[in-house]
Amino acid sequence: MTQRKRSAREIAADVSAGRTSAVETAEAALARIEAARALNAVVTIDPAHTLADAAVVDARLRSGETMPLAGVPIIVKDNIWASGWRITQGSRLFADFIAPRDAIAIARLRQAGAVVVGIGATSEFASKGVTTSQLFGPTRHPLDPTRTPGGSSGGPSVAVAAGLVPLAIGTDAGGSSRRPPAHVGVAGFKPSYGAIPYGPGFAEPFFGLSVIAPIAADVADIALAFEVMAGLDPRDSDSAEIARDAQAITGLRIAFSPRVGLDVAVDRVVADGLASTVTRLSAAGIHIARRDPVWPPGATEEAIMPLQHAGLAALYGDTFREDPTVFDPDIAKQIERGLSWSGADVAGALVASTAIANAFAAFFTEADLLLAPTVPCVAWPLSQLGPETIGGRAASPRAHAVFTPFVNHARLPAISIPCGTDERGLPFGLQIIARRGQDRTLLQAAQHIESVLRA
Template structure:
């Protein structure tokens, strides 16, 4: 696969300096997307609109405007509104939907000079751990087309990993923009809940968990995208103030939890790779202690899943009753489950979510960063909803996703960075977790950790 010649920051600098143009940069990205159609990472393009937007960026530069993302091509996940574009959530229910306006995050990235070159594949309603949908079919892993990149932001993650664009914008309600980046070897950042305003857009089934999540090849580029989108907006009552002061990184207290305090299986190659990465960080001078969160009995992924099911049922239960075959089979099962949950059971799920948030908050009171796996396993065959085994044991349907959802329920910040590969070259990731609102400290620390792990 042809890689773009520069990082996002390099592209912006070159376009701003006139060494190339936004139009030429957009054309090159569209050519790469066309050449990589077999990956099915980008499911919608609009070349005329893209090139018009790029020409507008060039005109703004000629008028003297400064833009931190000048001419940077981006792919946006197929559940985020991009005004004038077909955005479908991977669902036949929205097959012909055209977004009436930009989401706030997209408006801000465009103001910063970014150019949308395509819409990235998602699983239906972003509610499945592999990226396949009734409208567009499966997205393929960029290193092995017989494997899945995971989900639900598999299209955006694959677009970045395959070199189609330097930055993609996904969403993350349970790990959707951390696990696929871990599987394909790029960086995925889940900001604190509310750091980036959410919407205007589709109604969410996730009850206050989903965030806009930048994906890139480096932490520097992820931070550049984040800074273009972060900040309060009165249209989003959940948008939050993010700390501007950075802690001194050398004084950070860091914990490492090889299984996040959970009784779950991990592939040996992942466990060994994580342990090796943490050892390198310690050797480089980071102060790291082994320490696990201690979860209350009600804090399990099974306990919180009724929230997703009930959310889907509330939004799409009527359509399901009319014609269940319209939906992805797995999404149909989730909606059916959601229609069966009682109010008390959904209330118990909300209680479990609160217990998870309280446990994480207490744990992070005297720990600045928590290191943990992003994924317990390597990418698996495209035809399977998940790996059949993890760590030599039979895997549950959600066994591949165990290390990310609690972070969303805690509403804290987390990032996944590449930290190793299997003998046959399949990547996995290190997840770094920080307190809510400490996004900038987390990004600075992640840059330092990335540099250590990439050093010879």
């Protein structure tokens, strides 16, 4: 099922030079998507819309325009507005919704020459760690269709891993742009909060957490997409400028924490793979010190989950009271839980979130980068919310997600890059985290680390 993968940089160079056209490139991407329907990674296509947009790119090139993403086919996650496309959030409530305009990030990608060729699957409201919905069913892992890619950016991640497109755009409120890429063997980047403008779009249940997130086969394509999408926009009050200059990796203080300072289980193959990765990087001349973040008492994902539940309840609680069956049963449980939280419970979750952010801030006074696992396990069976066991311990449904949500609450940039596989060839990832606003330093360091690991 896996197709030959050409980078966004290669495609843009070929289209810009006239060696192929944006229309021909889009037609080839649509053919790949059609051939891979069994993966259920791309849930909406509109060939007429796509080919019309591609023809506009070709016309712009003929008129002399230069575009960094000329003709690059992209998949957009099914919770980000793309003008004229059906965008559903994986929910029956929005089954017929047509986005009235582009999100700022999508408008910037189109201005740079990218062509939307389809909409990538998400769990309902991007609120579950696997990618399935009542509208579209499950998205399948490209290396083993009996397994899940995780979630919620599973559709975009699988589309890149299967070679359908070189670049996809997801979202990340708790790890959705890092864990699925780690599970399928591609790269996924969560920028600093505000680095890429978020709206216009749907109301967000994740207060101050969710970001637009590029996913690609390599870090260079992610960096290219980030430069196109990033930058202040007055329509988004949370958008912000970030550091322009990137520090060289030789001057950075780099730490490694095998469990991010948490008492959690990790599968042996992942733990050994991360240790081997650090050994390889050290042998290549990258100085890495062993150091763990120190978390305040009660810093757990359970402590901060009321924010997600209450956010969902605020948006969809009235609909839930009228008819809970219109929701994915797992999402219905979250809404029901959100309706039960008191104001003090939600305030307590905000206190925990702030304490987590402050703990990370303290850590990054003594380090510039943190290397850690992206996931504690490889992909699990499609029918389960999570693996039954991790590291020999019985696992809760969210135990697979333990290493990513704190980064969102601290509003830091983080990237996952492939760093190993288990004996079945199922991938896992290395997560690299930086101080807020140091996105370009992080991406430059990640490219260097990626080059060492690929060598």
